[in-house]
Amino acid sequence: MIEISNVTKSYNGKVNAVDNLNLRVRDGEIFGFLGHNGAGKTTTIKMITGISDQDSGSILLDGIDIKKEPLKAKKQFGFVPDSPDMFLKLKGIEYLNFMADIYDVPIDLRKDRIKKLSTRFSMEHALGDKIQSYSHGMRQKIVIMGVLIHNPSIWILDEPLTGLDPKSAYILKEMMREHADAGNTVFFSTHVLEVAEKVCDRVGIINKGKLMFCGSLDELKNNIKNNDSLENIFLEMTKDE
Structure with a gap:
């Protein structure tokens, strides 16, 4: 579970990038976090993962405060960033063992997980190659595998489907x-509304640092009088004021 309570973050004391955010992502659900570039998605994810500190409020991961107990909290989640270009000099298998x-x-457990993950993502024949030789999609897959190697209870994924081939995206x-x-x-950000509609149990829409909506897509559509598309609803909620 992810619990965000009264969280605010500003840069240089100016406009709040995230403004008094309250959000609870429950166990047993896929939660989609939607918003335009600059809406506050990335800032929120950086605070959830402990990359940045919030100015006020609290963030709990499975009941553990990310600010007060950062190491313990970080063991609860796996984080896939929006760019997979990291540790390029390592071979795939070296990166997975490093993670x-x-x-x-444990050695036996990691071997079993590496085998299962590499087979599922069709990466078993590429683990001996350096990551810098991988395509963007392969880099994305090796990062995802590294994130899942310790079987975390919370997945935090920032645009995780970008660059994946259709089969890998489906997997x-x-x-x-x-x-x-x-x-x-599962908490993931996306700007692809079709993905959110097909995958998510609930979504949150953020605009200018404020949470505009949180609930199921059926609830979102029921709040609109005309039978509009999800895309039009999203654009209406995030239009400039």
Whole structure:
């Protein structure tokens, strides 16, 4: 579970990038976080993951305060950033073992997980190659595999489907559903409304740092009098005031 309470973040003391945000992402659900570029999505994710501190309010991950107990809180989640261009000099298998070492994953357990993940993402024949030789989609897959190596209860994914081929995107969406159905939490940002509509149990729409809506897509559509498309509803909620 992710619990965000009265969280505010500003840069240089100017306009709030996130303004008094209150949000609860429950166990057992896939939660989509929607908003235009600059709406506050990335700032929120940076605070949830402990990359940035909030100015006020609290963020709890499975009941653990990310600001007060950062190391303990960070063991609860796996984070896929929006760019997979990292550790390019390492071979795929070296990167996965590095991530497993960070989270103290036992040798036998990590071997089993690496085998299962690499097979599922069709990466087993590329693990001996350096990441810099990978395509963008392959880099995205190796980062996702590294994130999942310690089997975290909370997945935090920033535009995770970008660059993935259709088969890999389908597999990741399938894994997200399996993870949530097992009683865990999936939080992911996306600007692809079609993906949100097909995958998410609930969504949050943020604009100018404020949460404009939080609920199911059916609830969102029921709030609109005319039978409008999700895209038009989203554009209406996030238009400039």
